[in-house]
Amino acid sequence: MAETGAPRAGGTAGQVTVGLEVSQWKYLSGEESDPRMHAVLSVRVDGTEGGGPVLAQVLALDCSGSMTWPPEKLHAAQEAAVAAIRALPDGTPFAVVRGNEQGTMAYPGTATMARASDTTRKRAERVVHGLVAGGGTCIGAWLDLARRLLTEQGAPVGHVLLLTDGKNEHDEQMPLAGVLEECAGRFVCDAWGIGDGWDARELLAVTRRLHGSASSVREEAALPVEYEKLVSGLLTKTVPELAISVTPMPGAEVRYLKQVFPTEVELTPEEGTERFVTRAWGDETRRYQLCLCADPAGRPRREDLQLAVVAVDVPGAQEARLPAPQPCLVHWTDNPALSRHTDAQVEHFEQHQRLGEAVAAATDAHRRGERDLAEHQLGRAAQLAEAMGATEQLDRLARLVRIDDASAGRVALRPDVTAVDFEHLIAASSHSSYGPASGTGTGGGTGTGGGSAAGFTAAPGSGRATVPCPGCSHKAPAAARFCPSCGHPFEALP
Numbered sequence: 105m106a107e108t109g110a111p112r113a114g115g116t117a118g119q120v121t122v123g124l125e126v127s128q129w130k131y132l133s134g135e136e137s138d139p140r141m142h143a144v145l146s147v148r149v150d151g152t153e154g155g156g157p158v159l160a161q162v163l164a165l166d167c168s169g170s171m172t173w174p175p176e177k178l179h180a181a182q183e184a185a186v187a188a189i190r191a192l193p194d195g196t197p198f199a200v201v202r203g204n205e206q207g208t209m210a211y212p213g214t215a216t217m218a219r220a221s222d223t224t225r226k227r228a229e230r231v232v233h234g235l236v237a238g239g240g241t242c243i244g245a246w247l248d249l250a251r252r253l254l255t256e257q258g259a260p261v262g263h264v265l266l267l268t269d270g271k272n273e274h275d276e277q278m279p280l281a282g283v284l285e286e287c288a289g290r291f292v293c294d295a296w297g298i299g300d301g302w303d304a305r306e307l308l309a310v311t312r313r314l315h316g317s318a319s320s321v322r323e324e325a326a327l328p329v330e331y332e333k334l335v336s337g338l339l340t341k342t343v344p345e346l347a348i349s350v351t352p353m354p355g356a357e358v359r360y361l362k363q364v365f366p367t368e369v370e371l372t373p374e375e376g377t378e379r380f381v382t383r384a385w386g387d388e389t390r391r392y393q394l395c396l397c398a399d400p401a402g403r404p405r406r407e408d409l410q411l412a413v414v415a416v417d418v419p420g421a422q423e424a425r426l427p428a429p430q431p432c433l434v435h436w437t438d439n440p441a442l443s444r445h446t447d448a449q450v451e452h453f454e455q456h457q458r459l460g461e462a463v464a465a466a467t468d469a470h471r472r473g474e475r476d477l478a479e480h481q482l483g484r485a486a487q488l489a490e491a492m493g494a495t496e497q498l499d500r501l502a503r504l505v506r507i508d509d510a511s512a513g514r515v516a517l518r519p520d521v522t523a524v525d526f527e528h529l530i531a532a533s534s535h536s537s538y539g540p541a542s543g544t545g546t547g548g549g550t551g552t553g554g555g556s557a558a559g560f561t562a563a564p565g566s567g568r569a570t571v572p573c574p575g576c577s578h579k580a581p582a583a584a585r586f587c588p589s590c591g592h593p594f595e596a597l598p
Contacts (some may be wrong), residue, residue, distance in 0.1 A: 131437050171269055
């Protein structure tokens with residue numbers, strides 16, 4: 105399904121500058137049955153600070169029966185919503201949705217949005233503090249009401265801040281999958297879990313489709329501060345959209361493009377194109393993994409070939425300074441010493457994906473009562489986090505296991521670990537670390553100003569790559585003389 109964008113009028117700062125870098129290892133074996141070229145695109149946006157806020161905010165607050173106990177939970181949710189409302193600048197459209205098995209208006213009282221002012225903020229605070237919990241949970245109904253509110257408002261950056269403490273138990277009343285298809289491309293949604301009954305993968309299904317992030321709090325009292333920080337960050341988002349276009353050469357095909365940093369986000373191309381629209385930018389860097397496939401039959405060997413061209417644009421930004429389009433290259437080779445390498449950035453984010461898969465497998469095993477298997481999978485996650493140098497992930501894992509030797513994956517499941525500990529870990533694992541320095545792979549480039557798409561050249565070079573150790577299979581820098589894990593000597597890179 106094509107993602108139809110929010111209205112593009114207004115909001116973009118006067119002089120936005122966009123940078124684009126491509127990091128890849130260009131050498132592929134022509135003997136593979138399905139050769140794929142992976143690259144990481146780093147996109148940087150600067151100069152948005154003078155654009156002024158363009159936000160329209162919907163707060164979707166879980167008011168199902170489970171929010172009544174312990175009482176601190178509903179109180180923390182109310183205080184968080186109030187903190188978010190107080191942070192909204194004058195004139196910002198906003199609304200509060202009361203969520204249970206239905207989505208109903210809490211403030212304003214009709215299906216419309218108020219404009220933030222001293223008066224409307226105080227009225228909304230009184231309504232939020234008076235909310236009473238009861239009923240079930242149907243997240244699809246909450247998002248559908250938010251969609252209708254934001255569609256009527258037509259703000260450049262529509263945002264939904266969703267909070268829940270439970271599972272989507274009344275999905276049959278308004279199936280979430282269908283609602284997400286209707287909402288995709290119309291607003292950004294960040295979702296938070298609170299308490300001990302929420303499902304991290306349900307929240308991730310929402311946020312990955314709606315270009316947001318899933319988070320959680322272990323202590324209810326921490327929620328208001330987290331909401332304040334999140335809204336402060338939202339107010340810096342003054343570029344509603346940025347589009348990434350991938351033009352494959354004849355014989356090549358785009359398999360996927362997905363955001364991998366700072367969080368994992370699904371990207372769907374506009375219908376009939378390879379143009380992917382991303383949402384709500386401030387001054388920030390995001391990274392995307394691009395997968396291309398091509399048939400080497402009949403193609404020249406031992407020379408660089410252009411496999412695709414990547415370009416970015418900012419719809420509606422008349423004065424944006426855009427980078428020159430960048431090439432993705434392929435070099436078909438019969439030399440396994442070249443084709444067995446992997447770009448360091450690609451390897452980093454593929455390791456992060458494997459870490460998330462290990463955490464999910466551990467969660468499923470724990471739900472089935474298979475503690476030994478859960479421990480094994482968490483050991484695998486610790487091993488991956490250690491290899492990546494991901495200290496935050498190791499710290500999170502240490503809440504569930506005692507880590508005896510991270511590099512060997514030797515861990516022991518803590519006796520007091522609970523089901524919700526795994527949900528916190530899944531949500532946190534969707535936030536990736538930055539990874540290796542960008543722009544170091546062969547075929548990479550940086551564009552920070554305007555320029556023509558003509559006359560591509562690619563400087564030769566080895567790039568920054570990783571190689572599997574023949575002794576222990578751990579990845580190591582291609583230029584290393586010895587494996588940093590087991591000490592096995594490496595052959596010199598040709």
